[in-house]
Amino acid sequence: MTEATPKQNIHEYLAELDDIPGTRVYTAARARKGYWINQFAMSLMKAENRERFKADERAYLDEWKISEDAKQALLARDYNTLLDLGGNVYFLSKLFSSDGLPFAEAVSTMTDMTWPEYRQMMLDGGRSPIGNRSIKGGY
Amino acid sequence: MAKITAGVGSSHVPLLGVAVDQGKWQDDYFGPIFKGYEWTREWEKEEKPDVVILVYNDHASAFDANIIPTFAIGCGEHYKSADEGWGPRPVPDVEGHADLAWHIAQSLILDDFDMTIINEMDVDHGLTVPLSMMFGQPEKWPVKVVPLAVNVVTYPVPSGNRCWALGEAIARAVESFPEDLNVQIWGTGGMSHQLQGPRAGLLNREWDNKFLDLLESDNDDVRHIQHIEYLRETGSEGIEMVMWLIMRGALGKTVKRLNRHYHIPCSNTAIGHIVLEPAD
Numbered sequence: 001m002t003e004a005t006p007k008q009n010i011h012e013y014l015a016e017l018d019d020i021p022g023t024r025v026y027t028a029a030r031a032r033k034g035y036w037i038n039q040f041a042m043s044l045m046k047a048e049n050r051e052r053f054k055a056d057e058r059a060y061l062d063e064w065k066i067s068e069d070a071k072q073a074l075l076a077r078d079y080n081t082l083l084d085l086g087g088n089v090y091f092l093s094k095l096f097s098s099d100g101l102p103f104a105e106a107v108s109t110m111t112d113m114t115w116p117e118y119r120q121m122m123l124d125g126g127r128s129p130i131g132n133r134s135i136k137g138g139y
Numbered sequence: 140m141a142k143i144t145a146g147v148g149s150s151h152v153p154l155l156g157v158a159v160d161q162g163k164w165q166d167d168y169f170g171p172i173f174k175g176y177e178w179t180r181e182w183e184k185e186e187k188p189d190v191v192i193l194v195y196n197d198h199a200s201a202f203d204a205n206i207i208p209t210f211a212i213g214c215g216e217h218y219k220s221a222d223e224g225w226g227p228r229p230v231p232d233v234e235g236h237a238d239l240a241w242h243i244a245q246s247l248i249l250d251d252f253d254m255t256i257i258n259e260m261d262v263d264h265g266l267t268v269p270l271s272m273m274f275g276q277p278e279k280w281p282v283k284v285v286p287l288a289v290n291v292v293t294y295p296v297p298s299g300n301r302c303w304a305l306g307e308a309i310a311r312a313v314e315s316f317p318e319d320l321n322v323q324i325w326g327t328g329g330m331s332h333q334l335q336g337p338r339a340g341l342l343n344r345e346w347d348n349k350f351l352d353l354l355e356s357d358n359d360d361v362r363h364i365q366h367i368e369y370l371r372e373t374g375s376e377g378i379e380m381v382m383w384l385i386m387r388g389a390l391g392k393t394v395k396r397l398n399r400h401y402h403i404p405c406s407n408t409a410i411g412h413i414v415l416e417p418a419d
Contacts, residue, residue, distance in 0.1 A: 007298075016367045017294060022338030023375050027294045031204065038204040045200075045224055080336060089335040090199040090292060097224030103153070104406045107339045118340060122404040126331075126342025133371040 019135050024083040034086020037074070040064045041091040044098045053098065079110050141239065141313045141320035145186065146386040146394070147179070148354065148413040149272055151195060151327040153264040154406040156228050159271045172410050175400025176272050179414055182397065183273050183281075188323040190236045192243075192285045192309060192389075194382045195265035195327045196292065198223070201257075207293050208255035210305060212247070213262075213286035214240040221261035230267050230276075236283035239316055243285065246312035252305055262286055269327045272412075282323075291328065291379050296366065302381045303362035306388025313389075326386030328379025330401075331372070332408035341374040342409045348401060350380060351413055357393040376408075391419040 017025040024030065031038075040061065043049045053060040061071045073081040077099070082092060089107075096106035108118035121127060133139050158169040165173070200221040202208070215235045220227040247254050266286055274281055287309075290296055297305075306324070313322050330347040333339050353361035362384055369378045387394075398414040 013295065013366075017370070020338070020370050020375070022336045023333065023370070024336055025294055025370065025375060026292060031207075031293050035204055038199070042199060042203045045222060083335055088199070088204075088292065091204065094199070094224050103334070107334050107407055110335060111337050111339050121340055122342075122407065125344070125403055126409070127333075127338065127340040129341055129343045129346070129372055132338055132341060 019137075021132050021135050026088045030086040031088070032086070034070075034082075034088065036065045037070050037082060037085060037087045038091035040066060040074075041087070041094045044094040050098050077109070079106070083110075141316040141318060141322050143310050143313050143322050143324055143389050143417065144188070145323045145397075145414065145416045146390045147269075147273065147323060147325040147415075148383040148386060148411065149269045149325065149327050150329055150405070150408060150410045150412065151265045151268040152405045152408045152410065153223070153268065156264050156268045156271055159276060160229055169405075172402050172405055173272075175402060175410070175412055178398045179273060179412070180275060182414065186323075187321065188282050189320045190239055190283045190285060190322045192287055192313075192322060192324040193266055193269065193327065194287045194289060194325060194385045195269070196290070196379060196382065197288050198263050198265060200263035201260035201288070207290050208288065209290045209297050210252065211255035211257050211288040212240055212244050213257050213260060213284075213288070214244055215258050215260070218260060218262045218266075218284075218286065220267055221263040223263055227261075228264065228267055230271065231279050233262055233266065233270070233280060233286075234283045236285055238318075239313075239320065239322075240285045242316050243309060243312040246315060247305070247308055250308045250311065252308055257286075257288070260286075265327060269325055287385070289382050289385070291381060294366070296378055297381065298366070299364050299381045299384050300362045302384040303359065303388035306385040306390075309385070310389040310391070324386045324389045326383035328382050329373070329377055330380060330409040330411040331374050331377045333374025334376050334407055336375070338374070340407060342403055343372050343374075343377075344401070344403060344409065346372040347409055347411055351399060351401070351411060354383065354387050354413060354415065355394065355396045355399075359392075361387070387415070390415055390417045393418045
């Protein structure tokens with residue numbers, strides 16, 4: 001039998017994913033950490049759950065195995081903190097929809113811009129990759 | 140014998156579905172985007188494909204955080220439009236081609252691709268927006284669809300190289316299906332965009348166009364682009380472009396480009412669109 005070697009070293013691969021400025025790549029580690037945040041968000045796809053959540057957000061969150069930090073971040077709609085805690089934007093978008101917030105407007109809250117500023121940046125061609133590619137490399 | 144006659148690459152931004160559903164596709168914002176698809180809509184009317192193998196990703200609609208299939212193929216008879224939190228899109232149900240889908244699934248597994256098989260699911264904007272872009276608003280979709288869902292959300296997602304190889308295997312599988320069928324394969328998602336964190340809003344016109352150039356070329360360099368390059372250059376969600384490589388891999392070494400379009404922005408995203416046919 002020949003010995004198989006993976007094409008890519010998993011440790012080097014994962015280390016590179018942490019080198020992107022202003023980005024939390026949704027790795028397996030984040031997916032594990034944020035599992036119940038994401039499953040909670042997923043539950044908001046059902047109208048009856050949205051109603052119960054809106055009626056008493058705290059009580060609804062208390063039904064889930066979510067840390068106190070994450071509950072506070074969910075109540076505050078602090079999406080950058082939720083990304084740090086393992087939230088994923090496609091799941092969190094169920095919360096954007098429940099709040100009646102357009103996707104792009106919700107995304108803008110994670111940047112240092114207001115929604116009108118962000119919208120204008122997109123109309124002007126978006127954020128440049130220059131200087132935004134690598135933390136270590138600074139390019 | 141069934142045959143893949145063409146490949147289409149297209150973004151699947153949900154806002155494009157909204158534009159179609161609300162009749163805004165000719166306004167100042169959306170007009171230039173939809174103009175880029177006009178040629179393709181006419182071409183599809185003449186081509187009349189029987190089946191589209193539609194490569195897309197589910198956005199936390201059919202799959203939750205529990206089960207994460209890397210490659211999943213829909214083998215059902217029909218699929219409903221998913222409720223993504225604001226009610227299902229008002230589009231026709233999607234009709235599957237269960238015979239072809241099961242044939243492809245079995246062939247791929249024998250060809251060393253360990254597919255997940257799905258019998259029942261709802262399909263979200265990733266699948267229905269490209270149908271709307273290509274076919275407008277018919278009462279019934281003019282094609283049957285084999286959905287092929289790829290995990291491009293939880294890392295590691297499949298490599299570009301693996302996606303290309305899967306495309307090659309799909310072409311082999313289609314060619315061994317006995318019924319005469321005109322089959323297209325569509326790769327969807329992208330192009331550059333980032334929907335999360337302080338770097339959100341990143342777009343990269345130059346890189347996206349280089350990617351389109353590579354798809355048109357008769358070498359396969361594009362399959363070797365690493366995840367880290369997509370992430371650095373095209374934003375955290377630009378990785379969806381690996382799904383275009385399944386389409387390109389299915390077309391063989393040489394292709395002829397029939398249409399190409401690029402537009403910035405649509406919401407957070409750079410819109411890209413390409414139509415290719417095999418030319419070997």
